[in-house]
Amino acid sequence: MFVEYPTGSGSTVLTLISALQSIDPAVKECQVLILCPTRERAQATRDIEAKIGQKMDLKVAEIVGGRPMKVQEEVLKKGASLVIGTPGRTYDLLERGSLKLEHLKLLIVQDCM
16 A cells, blocks of 8 residues: 655654554564664654653664664664664665574555655
């Protein structure tokens, strides 16, 4: 299903609420992957998630270019249930085997508009 919401409509909040509800905290693997078109959009999404999910005991990995890959690999290794990333870095970490998607329940691709 594809749903498009206009900018400023709260679509990131709605998407994150749905995504967080689908995560099983007992599974310490990536269950939700959110692909963002830019580092700035990934950071904004992560900031919103931090406010919404502050009471949940979840590990979140923000994987974007321009930041140390080793640090991001360590966060994934510790068991991030929610991964927010840009396509390039996500692809790199998949190729390295650091990001595993065997438990993926939900893939969200944010529009660049």
